[in-house]
Amino acid sequence: MSEAVIEIDGLRKSFGSHAALDGLDLRVPAGSVFGFLGRNGAGKTTTSKHLLGLIKADAGSARIFGRAVDDPGASVGIRRRIGFVTEDKDMYPYMTVDGIIRFTRPFFPGWRRDLEQRYLDLFDLPRSKSIAQLSKGMRSKLMMLLAISHGAELLILDEPMDGLDPAVVEQLLRELVTIAADQGTTIFFSSHQLPDVEQIADHVAIIDRGKALLCGQLDTLKMRYQRLSVVCSDEPPSDIGRLDGVESVRRNGRMLSILVSRNADSVATRLRQFSAAAVERCPVTLKEVFLEHVGNNQCSG
């Protein structure tokens, strides 16, 4: 396994009585496109802010490039190697596109004019236009340009596609894939837009109530998770849900739809031993896995 760029161990953060992070553990491998999934309020933004040194954790630790993010000195060095896109894409409305590029450039010694020009052209950003006059989509592109042009080794993107039209989303997703492939940049992006994540991520983590419920390679997860569609000749036994690996069971008369997270073969064999006349395996989507985990966690309270 490749070296981890981000390492989070037992991170806790509360705001009053609300626990935003409740013992979060996470590893983000170098060079990965890492989708950080969760519902609104699950702790995604709190995690991103902590990684950037904007909030301090109550307990636990987080390291980027092997350096502690809560060390103010190290945090400046870390931020020099990171590109960040905020959730609401707000920048200084009194500056122009060109003005904010000239403002940002001196903070990053490794600023690359070739990338700056490439993304100005690609995103069709008018240099002389005021930021106040830009649409949210254009501000997203501008923020992406600022995050990428200094040759960032890690991009932390907080809901980068939120509120954007499909055409802009598609263009940004394509660019993220290109950046990861061409420059080896690690991309850590939080989202609740599951199709976007499924389109470009190679690793995912699902977070809920400040805890990582699931973390790993997307392909592995999708191979591990399977849906078994079962037709029973008799009344299906009621204890199928207790089989090892079975996550959920939906019943419709003598038809069952079973989501398994492991041991799919042995579950299928056991089903045939019961009264299954036919067992069909179907691949699952990320959405199904997400809803299974987040939904269950919500019910178990």
Added chain:
Amino acid sequence: MLWLKAWMETRWKVTWMLFFGALIVLVAARRAPTGLLATSMMFSVVVTIFLAGTGIETASTRPGESEKGGEGSRLFTLSLPVTRARLFWVRTAAGVLETAALLSLFAVAAWLLLPSLAGNANDALGTFAVIVSLSMAVYAISACLSTFCDEGWRIRLSGLAAVGIYVLSASRRLPPAMDILQSFVSKSPLVTHRMPWDTIVAACLLAVVFFAATLMIIQKRDY
């Protein structure tokens, strides 16, 4: 670049203060022949209030917070590879320099336009020093308030503090060095022909304490 940003965020406030300050100087100059000393004192008090207002306004912009931008704008600034201390000091120093520049401009204008000041260079300089030190103290307190108050509460609390100082001063319950109003009236260099060092030192200490407190709060707080 942070200096440029600080200037861009405060330039219109400074312009307005320059405009109002110029009006005050002109009004004071027109009234000067009928009451030199009273006019000079009135001038000192009003200019201080206005300049402290400039300080309050410029200090109200917390590190990383832009005048018109929202939460995201602040996050953008704080995500830059710069320490919070540097953001704070650049912002504060820019506000202090703007305030000092305005004060100097008005002082020179008053020097040229008010005959009573022209004849007493040392006293005029003393009055200028009082105004500068008190403005810095008000600026520092306002900067501190801005770390945990929104703009509405900051203005209310600043106003309340001003009323409190007036009441305490009128009832003579303040230590002499802290009696700000008296440094414009009975303890004014224009009256005593002496520098009110105790008031100046007290104001500078107050400024240092509140600037230090503000920096501590900014370095510890979550954004």
